[in-house]
Amino acid sequence: MVHPVPSALSAMAEALRNHPSIRSKLGIADATRALGLRAESTGRIGDDAAALPNGAGWDLVAGEGFIPAFVADDPWFAGWCAVMVNLSDIAAMGGRATALVDQVWAPDVDTAAPVLQGLKDASAAYGVPLVGGHTNLAAPSIGLATSVFGKATALITSFDAQPGDLLIAAVDHRGAYRNFDNFCAALDAPADRLRGDLDLLPTLAEDGLVAAGKDISQGGIAGTALMLAECSGVGIEIDIDAVTPPPGVPIDRWLRSFPSFGFLLSVAPDQANDITARFAARGIEASAIGRITEGSAVTLTRAGETALFWDHAATPYLGLGGQSDA
Incomplete structure (x- = not known):
């Protein structure tokens, strides 16, 4: 029997799906289950804080x-x-x-x-x-x-991404890998820049521009997009050609990297230019890399091709007992 050779995009999706930094988050479900915690528990489990x-x-x-x-x-x-x-x-x-x-x-x-x-x-x-x-x-x-x-005084949460939103990645590229897939842009930055960069996020929330998003954590852009999708009960489509790694960094490594300053934001299309301009004014790379969709599939797209990375309805990632576990 002849088996079709997977495309490069499908192979990338599979490699990401099976990478230890992505799969390590599966342990969250074991802990929350043992503690009896769900998405609706006090503190809204699944958020960054x-x-x-x-x-x-x-x-x-x-x-x-x-x-x-x-x-x-x-x-x-x-x-x-x-x-x-x-x-x-x-x-x-x-x-x-x-x-x-x-x-x-x-x-x-x-x-x-x-x-x-x-x-x-x-x-x-x-x-x-x-x-x-x-x-x-x-x-x-x-x-x-x-x-x-x-x-x-105004929240950004993991539970408010809406179909039709754009997915913006804001990541500081002014750094290098320190170890593993940890990309650090903080050590050589002056203190006032570090503080001002972090203050962008509460300012965006207070100005009513952003209500949904997550810190890019272990698992990188791909894993964080999956957590955002599951918490919000939506799908996410990531356009690989729109993702811009730092010079010399392969796209597959960047999709799983843990940056010292990196956020995924789900925003209304008419607010995207204002938001990315604010990051750009501080020297931070920010652009729309995809969109929020109906459903539960997190996919990678490139040149008209689509590959499934993860379907959180079929296989819950955080397992918080929300919409994806129904």
């Missing part, structure tokens, strides 16, 4: 834990990332971070030192204080987790 109404807006809470091998391999950068990714989660919700707490485990103070220095350096650069946490310097191995608190 929990949004808790406070009468004048929302208090925001989020947290990150780090793979021990990553912390051991590059401890200063792990400390920096512990601050950076948490602040990105708050910005992705349309918020501004107010404080961080850390949890550090290490066999001794010397092992912990570069992690703590990375935390300190990033806290100073972004202007968000570390206000406490938990430290154990008699642990058998190194470990790191952080939590962040913030506030918002």
Whole structure:
């Protein structure tokens, strides 16, 4: 029997679907199921941060834990990332971070030192204080987790992407890969630029231009688009020819990369030019890379060809018990 040779686009979709950085998010469903959490639970599980109404807006809470091998391999950068990714989660919700707490485990103070220095350096650069946490310097191995608190007066959520919206990717290309598929554009940036870039997101929310989106996290553009689609109960079509990686970066790697500054935004077509212009004014690459559709399929398109990346109705990704699990 002769089997047809898959097209390059279909092969790319399959490779992304099976990549560890994409599939690692499947563990979220196991945790939420064990905790009895669903999309409608307090804090709206599936968002980048929990949004808790406070009468004048929302208090925001989020947290990150780090793979021990990553912390051991590059401890200063792990400390920096512990601050950076948490602040990105708050910005992705349309918020501004107010404080961080850390949890550090290490066999001794010397092992912990570069992690703590990375935390300190990033806290100073972004202007968000570390206000406490938990430290154990008699642990058998190194470990790191952080939590962040913030506030918002207008929200960007994972649950409000609408069919007919354009999908905008806003990513800072002024960097390089640090390790794995982590693309870092933060380490050489001046502090005022880091702070101003993050403030773009709450400003867009407050100006009524953006109500739906996500921080591009582990899993990259492809995995984050899938999470946004499942939370909102929609499909997403990604136009591969519209995705612009930094020079020399293959498109398949860029679609799974974890950038230090990267967001997917679902926006009304008549607002797209205003939004991309605001990012461009700060030197950030931002353009429409696809559209929000009816249904549950996240697809890749190129030159008239379409390949299925994931159907969250057939195979839930986050498994939050929303529309896609019906």
